[in-house]
Amino acid sequence: MSNDPIENALNWLEQGHKVAIATVVKTWGSAPRKAGSQLAIRDDGLMVGSVSGGCVEGDVVENALEIINTPYSVKLLQYGITNDTAWEVGLACGGDIKIRIDSIQNDG
Amino acid sequence: MDKTLLKKILENKNKKKSFCLISQADVAETSLVNNEDIEKHKFSKLIKKAIYEDKLILEEIDGKEWIFNPFNPPVKLIIVGAVHVAQSLSIIAENANFDVVIIDPREAFAAQDRFPNNKVICAWPEDAFKEIQLDERTAVVTLTHEPNLDDIALKNSLNSKCFYIGALGSKKTHKKRIDRFMQDGFNSDLLKRINGPIGLPINAQTPQEIAISIMAEIISSLRYQKESIEELRENWKNR
Structure with a gap:
């Protein structure tokens, strides 16, 4: 299996799955993955790629699954030690990251 | 989307x-x-x-x-010398999403079976380099130990914008190489671009370990600003 998120997302769409793609759009401080890093998410929770060192992927997948049935929509998320959810899904490295999730429209 | x-x-x-x-x-x-x-x-x-x-x-x-x-397209890694170190280096570079090309005119080394996932050009470097663009996102590594193979590749690289040049060989071999190149008119500042002995000093022993030290040096050149890398390199080498 390729580890390219876009390639996997496309394959999943062709197999009839619903798909979302998360992208790191901003980082502050010591973030584990640089801006532009991507994670592809399939409707059954399978994921390829990364947006952090594994610290927030679980929560990103949950958020992605919430919009995955509404194709062509966007959700913005922010994680960091200043975030309310810091103790649950924050970044251990002390950085802040902003993530955009796109649910992909399967346009045939 | x-x-x-x-x-x-x-x-x-x-x-x-x-x-x-x-x-x-x-x-x-x-x-x-x-x-x-x-x-x-x-x-x-x-x-x-x-x-x-x-x-x-x-x-x-x-x-x-x-x-x-x-x-951006993947960073290119040109390896001259399809030797044992090249086999390991091509695998870890490929895994780090580099686009790897191996050059060696010696058929026994340049066998495609030795590099199942990479492009292998069985030709002399001067011919092979004609079809490869050495740009800011290219690293060149010479591994043959043979001046008649390594030198031409290194000279081409010195005349290009590639971000990394590394040459396998001991301190003594590298000194001789620098002397040769100076006689050929290359100035000493330009020759500092060649990383020799190649690789970060992790006391690598096996071909696989040497490949890791080379890859680490290539990545440090790619990711650090030019100014800080020279200082860091001095510290590393003098450790």
């Missing part, structure tokens, strides 16, 4: 040219600006900055946040 866009992204990736995705931060509509259209785009400056820095830019323009997500 839709499936048509994902297909376009993959097509452009396969062309191995830079391109950029643009959208407003909270709007689904995303456009792909391909390499040929960057210059005439209204945001060409930001697109070029994102591509040059190889990093997504989030920028506020007229009260709205815009995303510029650049895609």
Whole structure:
């Protein structure tokens, strides 16, 4: 299996799955993955790629699954030690990251 | 984003040219600006900055946040000498998403079976280099120990913009190499571009370990600013 998120997302769409793609759009401080890093998410929770060192992927997948049935929509998320959810899904490295999730429209 | 866009992204990736995705931060509509259209785009400056820095830019323009997500072709690694170290190096470089090409005129070394996943050119470096562009996103490594093979590759690299040049060989071998090149008219500042002995000093012993030390040095050259890398390198080498 390729580890390219876009390639996997496309394959999943062709197999009839619903798909979302998360992208790191901003980082502050010591973030584990640089801006532009991507994670592809399939409707059954399978994921390829990364947006952090594994610290927030679980929560990103949950958020992605919430919009995955509404194709062509966007959700913005922010994680960091200043975030309310810091103790649950924050970044251990002390950085802040902003993530955009796109649910992909399967346009045939 | 839709499936048509994902297909376009993959097509452009396969062309191995830079391109950029643009959208407003909270709007689904995303456009792909391909390499040929960057210059005439209204945001060409930001697109070029994102591509040059190889990093997504989030920028506020007229009260709205815009995303510029650049895609660059993989970094190239040219390995001269299809030797044992090259076999390991090609595997770890490939895994780090480098585009690897191996050059060696000696058929026994340049056997495709030894490098199942990479392009192998069985030719003398001067011929092989004619079909390879050595640009800012290219690293060149020479591993043959044979001056008649390594030197021509190193001279081509010194005359190019490639971001990394490394040559296998002991301190003594490297000193002799520098003397040869100076006699051929290369000045000593330019010759500092050659990393020799090659690799970060991790006391590597096996071909596999040497490959890791080379790869670490290539990545440090790619990711550090030019000024800080020289200082760091001094510290590393003097450890």
